[in-house]
Amino acid sequence: MRRHTVEPRPGWQRTVEEQGLVYPLTRHPDGSLRPYWDESAYYAFTLDEVETLEETVEELHALCLAAAEHLVDAGRLADLGVTDPRIAAAVAEAWRRRAELPSVYGRFDLRYDGTGPAKLLEYNADTPTSLVEAASPQWFWMEDRFPAADQWNSLHERLVAAWKKQAALLPPGNPLYFAHSSADELGEDLMTVAYLKETAEQAGLDTDWISMEEIGFDPLSGRFVDGQLRFIRSCFKLYPWEWLTTDRFAGHVLDTLDNGGGTGSTLWIEPAWKMLLSNKALLAVLWELNPGHPHLLPAYLDGPRDLAATTGYVAKPLLGREGAGVTIHEKGADEGAGVTIHEKGADPVVRDDEPCCYQALAPLPAFDGNHVVLGAWVVDGEPAGLGIRESAGLITDEYARFVPHVIL
Numbered sequence: 001m002r003r004h005t006v007e008p009r010p011g012w013q014r015t016v017e018e019q020g021l022v023y024p025l026t027r028h029p030d031g032s033l034r035p036y037w038d039e040s041a042y043y044a045f046t047l048d049e050v051e052t053l054e055e056t057v058e059e060l061h062a063l064c065l066a067a068a069e070h071l072v073d074a075g076r077l078a079d080l081g082v083t084d085p086r087i088a089a090a091v092a093e094a095w096r097r098r099a100e101l102p103s104v105y106g107r108f109d110l111r112y113d114g115t116g117p118a119k120l121l122e123y124n125a126d127t128p129t130s131l132v133e134a135a136s137p138q139w140f141w142m143e144d145r146f147p148a149a150d151q152w153n154s155l156h157e158r159l160v161a162a163w164k165k166q167a168a169l170l171p172p173g174n175p176l177y178f179a180h181s182s183a184d185e186l187g188e189d190l191m192t193v194a195y196l197k198e199t200a201e202q203a204g205l206d207t208d209w210i211s212m213e214e215i216g217f218d219p220l221s222g223r224f225v226d227g228q229l230r231f232i233r234s235c236f237k238l239y240p241w242e243w244l245t246t247d248r249f250a251g252h253v254l255d256t257l258d259n260g261g262g263t264g265s266t267l268w269i270e271p272a273w274k275m276l277l278s279n280k281a282l283l284a285v286l287w288e289l290n291p292g293h294p295h296l297l298p299a300y301l302d303g304p305r306d307l308a309a310t311t312g313y314v315a316k317p318l319l320g321r322e323g324a325g326v327t328i329h330e331k332g333a334d335e336g337a338g339v340t341i342h343e344k345g346a347d348p349v350v351r352d353d354e355p356c357c358y359q360a361l362a363p364l365p366a367f368d369g370n371h372v373v374l375g376a377w378v379v380d381g382e383p384a385g386l387g388i389r390e391s392a393g394l395i396t397d398e399y400a401r402f403v404p405h406v407i408l
Contacts, residue, residue, distance in 0.1 A: 001045055001114030003367035008039045009144060016137040020195055022187045026399055037133060038401040039141055043372075043388055044408045049114065050152045050386075056118045056295055057108055057376045057383040063293070064123055067285045068095060068276040079301060080279045081318055081355055086254050087245050093259045094272035100260030101271040102166040104159070104196070104236075105131070105384075109396070110374040113365035117294040120286070121359075121373065122316070126270050126278035127238050129188050130375055130402060131155070132195045134387030138404045149406040155377055155385040156199065162380040163203035171258075171267060174233035175208040176200060177226070181239055182211040189238045196236060212239050217252045224256065224266050234258075236269040240278070242319050244268070280316045280357040299359040308332070312361035317354050325354070326395050328361060363394055371396075372403075 009015065013024045016037050026036040071077060072095045077088040094101060107128035112118040135155035142151050170176055178197040180189040197207050210226050215235075218225045224232040237244070244253055258264035259272065276282070283299040290296060298307060307313035312331040320326060364371035373396045375387040391400040 001043060001049060001112070003041055003043055003370070003372075005041050005368075006039070006145065009141075012037075012039055015140075016133075019137045019140055020132045020191060021137050022191045026401075028399060034401075036401055037137060038390070038403050039145075041368075041370075041390075041403050042145075043367075043403060043405040045114075045152070045405060047150075047407055050407055053110075053112065053118060053152070053374070053376060053386070054383040056110070057378060060108055060120055060123075060295055061106075061378055061381060061383075063286055063290060063296075064125075064277050064282065067282060067289055068273065070289060071276055071285060072096070076285075077276075079285065080275065080281045082275065084245070090245075090254055090257055090259065091272050091275050095276065097260030098271065098273055100169060101267070101273070102169045102269050103271055103274065103381075104162050104166070104269060104379065106274075106277070106378045107131075107387075108376045108378065110376055111362050111364060112374050113372075118374070119297050119362055120283070120295055121297075121362075122280060123277050123282060126274040127240050128375075128377075129192050129238075130387050130389065131377070132191050133402045134375065134377060134385055135159070135195070138387070138402075141404045142406055146406050146408075149408055151406055152386040155379065158379040158382065158384045159196070159199040160203045163200045163205055165380065167203065167205055170205070171233040174231065175206040176269075177208050177210050177232050177235040179210050179212050179215065179235055179237045179239065182213050193236070193238050200236075210235075212237065215249075217249060222256065222265070224252070232266055234267040234269070240319070241270075241272060241275045280318045280320070280359075281355075283316075283357050283359055297360040297362055299357055301355070301357060304329070304358040307358060307360050310360075314359045314361055315356045316359060317356055324397075328394055330361070364391075364396070373400075 016024050021037055024037045025033040027033055072092045077091060082088050082091060106123060106125040108123055109121040110118040111121055139151060139153050142149055178193045180193040184190060200207050214227055215232065216225050218229060226232055256265040258267035281301055284301045287296050287299045304313040313329050315327045317325040364373055370390040371394055372388060372390050375389065377385045386405060388403045388405055389396055389400040390403050
């Protein structure tokens with residue numbers, strides 16, 4: 001694993017926009033626009049490294065499924081903050097009937113520097129983004145710059161194949177709706193949903209558009225409907241389950257939930273059992289079940305325990321996103337000798353009552369001063385590709401940059 005600098009292609013911004021990346025630039029707090037898609041650098045891997053990472057992802061995915069099984073069998077959903085009996089029952093039922101429910105993709109965030117085993121930082125299993133840039137512009141960049149090289153990137157083909165495979169699980173006679181939140185000002189959610197909709201259409205599925213805010217509920221039929229009062233029988237939503245089960249329509253979601261077997265009225269993708277994997281509490285459960293595992297970091301739910309004195313720790317809100325609320329505590333910080341670090345430009349807003357997962361501090365490796373995290377994609381349960389993000393600080397937040405890679 002090596003970082004190299006390279007001259008960006010002439011007109012790169014327009015090129016990647018035409019390939020589906022609608023926000024190649026990011027506006028920073030000082031008002032400046034800086035590249036989000038950053039092709040002034042790239043990472044090169046050997047084939048052995050990539051094959052090892054693929055094996056790591058396969059193993060981590062299996063460990064996560066085993067942890068989900070344990071959480072359901074042991075009745076431990078309260079450890080995830082799921083205390084509403086109806087929600088817990090819906091999640092557990094979705095897990096038991098998961099073979100009947102379509103599930104498409106997820107992203108593991110890994111700490112890796114080319115030496116030693118990769119370490120799991122978190123699993124984005126419900127609403128992962130940065131998919132488009134990993135699947136499309138990254139591949140075309142390689143073809144332009146390094147046509148003789150290869151890339152860990154079978155995302156597009158695997159997504160199309162996944163939709164084809166799971167089409168039989170979708171209700172017949174109705175389109176599969178693709179929904180994003182219109183509150184997304186950046187366009188990232190829209191871009192991701194548009195790309196997934198395209199792959200579903202290439203798989204031969206009948207699809208339609210809608211925003212989450214446009215979804216209505218018809219009290220006469222007891223169904224979710226679109227703006228023309230057409231029944232929404234199935235819907236891919238880039239909208240977290242923790243929102244779907246707590247907003248003002250939550251009762252209707254649970255009343256009409258299709259959890260397999262033809263019951264209920266609306267089938268949601270990703271399914272409700274992804275709540276077991278998209279929660280930072282999973283990290284602590286994984287460590288509890290697999291202590292000392294080479295691809296896991298020590299993690300706890302009841303506090304940092306000995307991490308404060310041994311490695312330092314990272315406090316992660318169970319349902320945090322884009323680094324929000326994450327704090328890094330160096331070794332000895334609780335004794336007054338360390339430092340609490342945060343790179344958002346302001347103190348993090350963390351409520352005293354907000355549950356966190358406390359994970360051992362394993363600082364992101366720095367290449368030429370850039371802190372890097374690997375995003376390893378899973379499609380239909382199989383390793384499918386790699387996206388790399390760089391940040392100026394130790395927390396990968398909304399100002400991180402996407403950098404392409406090749407296999408040499």
